[in-house]
Amino acid sequence: MTMEITFDNEKVAIAGYTMESIYEAIKDNFIKNGLKCLSDEETLIFGGLGDRQDYGKMIIMMSLLTSQDWFLDTASSWIFRYNGGYEDVLRQVKEKLARGELSWRNQWNKKAASY
Numbered sequence: 001m002t003m004e005i006t007f008d009n010e011k012v013a014i015a016g017y018t019m020e021s022i023y024e025a026i027k028d029n030f031i032k033n034g035l036k037c038l039s040d041e042e043t044l045i046f047g048g049l050g051d052r053q054d055y056g057k058m059i060i061m062m063s064l065l066t067s068q069d070w071f072l073d074t075a076s077s078w079i080f081r082y083n084g085g086y087e088d089v090l091r092q093v094k095e096k097l098a099r100g101e102l103s104w105r106n107q108w109n110k111k112a113a114s115y
Contacts, residue, residue, distance in 0.1 A: 001082040003030075003058060003089075005044045008076040015074055022074065029064060033057050043077075055082075066093050066102065 005026065012019055023044060027037050030046045034057050039045040046061075048054025058080065065071045065078070078090035096102050 001054060001058060001080075002038065002045050002047045003035075003061065004077070004079045004081065005046075005075060006042060006077045007074050011074045011076075015070060017070070017074065026071075030061060033060055033064075035061065062089060072097075 007019065007022060009019065012022060023040055026044060027040060030037060034053065035046050035048055037044070038047045048057065062080070065075075072090075072093065075090055078088070078093075080087045080089050093102070
């Protein structure tokens with residue numbers, strides 16, 4: 001199981017970030033949450049360590065990234081591959097946001113800001 005992420009260089013620059021700072025932040029968060037970086041080329045690819053908690057760790061990272069406006073504003077693709085299939089997570093998250101189905105993001109961000 002892997003998670004693959006690419007970013008739009010122009011959107012990253014407009015948002016005031018550098019690709020290096022974004023790659024570093026993303027990699028640090030995946031590693032902190034017990035996952036490993038398999039590739040840090042144009043496409044960032046992360047995978048599990050081969051234990052039973054890998055799926056849960058991936059779900060935690062999906063929740064974390066879903067709650068970050070800067071991530072959703074700058075990512076150009078976000079794919080979760082598992083069991084021979086895949087999910088276009090970025091498309092799904094943006095569709096749910098448009099329908100108002102991710103109201104939990106507000107609570108998540110309020111809690112994170114209070115730490």
